[in-house]
Amino acid sequence: MLNWFNINFLKRSVDRLFEESRIYRLIIWLRRYHILILIVAILVTSISTYFCLRIRLESNIISLLPKNTPSVKMLRKIMEKTGGFGDLMVLIESPDLELSKKYAQEILPEIEKKDWVDLAYYEIDDTFFRKNKLLYAKLEDVKTIKQRLDEYITEYKLRENPFYFELEEEPPRELDFSDIEEHYKGKTPRKYNASQDGKILILVIYPKGVTSDISFAKKIYAETLAVVERHNPKRLHPSMKVSVGGTYRNKLSEYYTIINDIKSSALWAALGISLLIIIFFRRILSILLIGLPLIMSLSWTFAITYFFLGELNIITAFLIIILFGLGIDFGIHMFTRYRVERKSGASLDEALTAMVSKTGRSSFTAATTTAFAFFSLTFSKFLGFSHFGFIAGTGILLALLSFLFIFPAVIATAENWHLFSFNKRFNRGLKVETDYEQAKPSSMHKNQAKPFFLIICTVSILTIISLVILPSVKFEYNFKNLRSKSPETRKFNAKMRMVFSEARDPAVVLVDDDEEVRNVVEAVRKKIDDTKDSPVAKVRSILDYLPKNQDEKLKIIKQIKKTLDKNIQYIPDDKRKKIDELQKILEVSYVTKDDLPLAIKRPFLGISGTKGQLVYIYQRHSLLNLKEAKRFAADVRQIRAGGKVYYSSSEPIIYVDLVQILEKDSSIAVFLVILVIFILVFMDVKNVKYSIVILTPLITGVLWMIGIMAATGIKLTIFNMVVLPSILGLGIDGAVHFYHRFQELGPLNLKKVFFETGGANFVSSATTMIGFGGLLSADHPGLNSIGVLAIIGMSTCLLATLTLLPSFLMVLSIRASRR
Template sequence: MHKFLQFFRPLIKFNYNYPYWVLGTTALAAIVLGSFAVQLTVDTDLANLLPDQNPHVKSLDKLQETVGGETAMSVAIKSPSFEDNKAFARDLIDSTLAMYDNKRDAPFFERVSFRRETTFLENNALYFATNNELSDIKTYLKEEIQKAKEDANPFLVDFGEDEESASEEESMSDFEESYNALIPSEYAISPDSTVMVVEFYPTGSKSNLSYLRRMFSSYDSLLAEINPQSYNQAMEVEYGGRLKRHLSEIDSIMNDVFNSFASGISSVILLVMLYFSFKKYTNYRSASNGEESSFWIHLIRLPVPALVIGIPLLISLAWTFGITYFVLGSLNTMTSVLFVILFGMGIDYGIHFYARYIEFRAEGTPILEAFYQTYDNTGSAIVVSGFTTAFSLFVLILAQFRGFSEFGFIAGSGIILALLSMLYIMPSVLLIFERLNWIKFNEREVVSNDNSDSMMNRFPMARNLVVLGLVISVFVGMNYQKLGFEYDFGKLEPEFSEYEQFNKMAGQVSHSDKRNPAYILADNQQQVIEIVDKIRQKMKTDSTPTVLSVEALPERFPTSEEANNEKLKEIAEVRSLLNDPFLKEQDDPQLDKLRKAAQTQQKLDVDQIPDYFKNQFLNKQGEVGNFVIVYPSVGLADGEKSIAFKNDIGKITLDSGKTFHAASTSIIAAEMLELMRSESPWMVGATFTVVFLLMLVAFRSLKWTIIAMLPLTVGLVWLFGIMMLTGMMFNFYNLVVLPAILGIGEDNGVHLASRYREEGSNSMWEVLSSTGQHVTIGSLTTMLGFSGLLLTNHPGLQSIGEIAVIGIGMTLIAALTFLPALIQWLDDRNWIRF
């Protein structure tokens, strides 16, 4: 590493000769790239975290192209009067559809779902029944006829009445479920008719945030103008649904990022100012020239260290996110917090450089020579720790999961640029500040310590601390299986009072159990029928089924002349059974429904089908789509159940060998979880390997490499121990920071081991009093950078902050206790060389 620094040594002289030119050009580049960095947006679409070639992502893209993936804006209306709700809804629909977006030169909404025309389906319901449903209906009617015959026989004694009654009720239940799914109520209302829900379909994309903000802002004004209370004094109106929650989540993340940035960075700056103010004070106290500075001089110069370190760091951050704009175009949920994290991580290198520089200057070393000595001593450790951190993060780029790969690219690039800024821009800032007399040093005497064997220089209780640290690590390692993974997505999402309030009202409207469907897009209608059959076979044979039902219009609406004739024949058989003398005169609501539903005697046309029913089966061109809708029987908020559902229907292979992949956001989430779960061990292992190899190259000693790595290893094990004790679990968000902790945590070992090799045997207290302070402040600044996430409203982002703060804290404690004890113990036995 010394050879690497020697290669760039001429830059030091260049910075010394032309400080204003260096700072000016780099700052100008930062301004240009920063203007692009501020244009970065946060993409919360889970599908974009998977590789483009993923078959489920391809299927989802194809589905959105052919069918569309529109999300409705729902409006919930509540009052004691159904008629008042209906009157308000009609006026609201007219006003809403008239809303116009001048910026896009298009209406905000294109259509509405309000009143459902059910009469046609009531009169032709059996035409849309599946073959299985028709078979069940015929079985039910035959049982009713048999029962009527038995009731008419006065001499029949039936000892199996209970079993027959149960069978009849089951058949009735199946019929009711199918009928109600086919023919819902005319309006989407609650059982007591006090709540009504209307759905509007936007013309713009939900990814267009400025469009959504204009739309919701205009809608607020519209509702205020209409005045719902003029229709009914008790009327309440809530709107939004998933669409508004989507915007709220993005705004929440952006606010969280800003707030964590403000709190984290202000804490970091305050800590840096206080630490270097303390160092300056001790310098003045130990000064040999007797010159003292007043309290006000100290106070005025308090921000100087923050400026010296902060200016190069801000330049590097502007470069990093400007490059990110051109390479990636946007941030995701995980990378959105990297600005504050990189601030906390990047400032470490500046702290080490500046701290050693002022130590040399306080000894009377001239400016240029102080630069050279800082490069030759601390510079090597800074480059080693910077490169190991950066390359450990760059390893993540190899991951298919973009949450890993994009985090690795941005964080790794940010570390490299911060390292370069601290090594080659900070000297220019230091020189300018020295010429402006903003940095002041008093020379202090350099006291040589020849008593290297003094007990005051040895680290106490070395063997005991080593044994204790190893025992704790072994105990945690033996119980590693207690570490858990949080699969429940609901626990990782923020709560929004507006959304909860809307759900509380809209949730009173009865909903079908058929939610969160997955879609399988076929090439033709024959393949649709084959896919339906395959899934139904799976449902019959699966011991742990995750599929509630499967729907396809070709199965309900015959598309060929042969299928149509077969359907009409089945309906005629039902009519025949209904006309049986034993049923014909019966006055029964269920039989009346069937008599009405069995009126179809000729082929129906697609145009005759009500929109509310056929829209779910149509493509963007208004034609019947070749796709299958699969409804889950399990809650997909649970990641494990979501994975099980994906495994059941995610991949369907027909007898011809043709394979189709299901598409939905839940399928994408399940695929993402599986990818994370499979890649995480490899990413952590690869990161650890890269760190080890780079440190081996830097130290050119296997023994010193292992010594410097131990604080990282032991600290990481201690992190796992705390997670076990507190019940903390890894999850979709915080798992990405684990490789980052590996890269960050090794810094402490590198600096302390390097300084000990520089100072020699029995110098641990001297190392800790100088470099120990630097690594402590460096780790604390990084922890403060992450700690801003603890104040966010997003549970997933909070978990990143928790794992990072505890993990970095444990590696710091291990570096300040376990590592000195280990080195002292090995040094006492002459097992290490210098």
């Protein structure tokens, strides 16, 4: 715990670092070696850029949870076994199923030759089920078949007896099993992956890789598409259409959506920020001067990210855009101060010294406060928070260092090369006055406080309204609304569901052997029976595809064979057809898992050569609704069976885990950020009252943001929740700069402070908003929601800072002048 002495010591240490004499010596050194400094900085940036380009992008929501989370550990094991639940599907549409089958048969051999194909099929060989139909029949039905056969043979044996006669003439008994056969119609696996109307046929391909490997996904999708294009479907029928989809295609679609969103968002953000800076400083060169140190700091940041994290997740992928907007704030404030000093007649060394010692000092407080606010997020198990906090905090500190040490060298180089001069054109619109009027106790009157009290009252009313409607803010419970899907993907999935209607996101349990399969299945079925309106619909394993009571059935079948062998001569030739059909299905043996068709066993046994088996637990209701997903996850996340605990997993369960961690960590994150900001601001101003004054507009702005969410129906999501603690860290920057400038110039110069520092605050906030605003062009709905909420939050915090903070400072100054 920091005590008063430690805070004073730290405050004095920072003040000494930014003493004008020290900074002046630093500027002289930077000026002397400015070319060497730039060469070294560019060299370091070049090396950093190499590592930046090696960072992986993880677009899966699994990347938002720690790897040691039980559901994540299980899902990764399952993905290794199954290839990430991965499949590719070639969807064939035509008016005639036979034509679709012909096309599938054409491309199948070429696809099967690919070294990455584990299994490809469009039909299930029903020879196996036809051959073993007696083993798959109910035991009672097998007994009935034997009984009818015995009665049939007995009757014909009697008819062969010369002493046999009938009291009443009746036709001979017919050997009929049609009623039994009727029971099993439609109960065996279908022969083709086709829709009921036969207009859609799907060729399913199971690759040997995993869906998280984007390079592998690109390769197999491209090769499959190439096969389809080589075999033009229009040859067979003008209306035949063929498309390629499946989970690998979905992952690629999401990946490309994110990449395209990054590119478009970065472009719009860069253009918007550049235009704003050019307009504010009224010179194109300004964006080059400010942009160079910023780009360097971004390169250093993501090189560090590569070494410490190695990857970007779906939320941190856009930090390059956001950091561009955040880091440039230091450049705006410092370049503004530099221009003011130069216009007032200061030399280059004097202007750079004032820029670093004064504005650099404020930037140091703002940067460390914002950075440590972000670093406080690293405690969270939600990697969207912790990775965001680490990268953002690191980026802000490196941006500060770049502007403190590289920016002066950049300006010195520009002036030495006569890239700009301080003439009327350069400083157009910049009005500078150096004779600032200091407030005196006798010059302040209590009537001057009335307008500021009115502002405080108005702000208080708006804040109270926000607090009242705050509970009506809702959370986005439908995961479907947060998933990125192209129109083509939606159309493909709709057609695919006409063939595969069963849920494709069941919970999956990985077990070692048949005994464990039976234990897990029994435990789940008991849960279903014991729970009223259970969220679990059914459980399925490979054992469900093995015949029941095989030993008893084989014994009866053996008896049937023996009966036929001994008595076949009694059956008339014209009655032998039924007997021949029966004899064909009597040549059976015990069926094991290995005997099943590959298309049946592959989903349960996974990629060839991997150990273990999979058990699938299916939900009763759609898991896209988080409330139902929570019920389902609570029922199946842990399964106790046979003295062991098994963990199930699936993407919906991962999503539930994410939300539960967020519900726990978000409030802690907000509290920690406020606490860290307060401590760092207090260390800077060394006054509890003024620390609260600086912090109040920030909290007010966040409350207004939440109030606007409640009023407009904007929902919280697992994506935009990262904005809540982030806005606190981002919003403090302007308040710190405003406070320091107000203390420097005094209350009688509020107008100058407002238009000079407030103007810089406006531009700085605007650049940050533009950085986040780049996300508004994102197709991914979750990322889009980050942009919307961040812009609202930055706007409300800026408005609160420019209204509430000056009012508090003026009221306190007026009260002080009356003492």
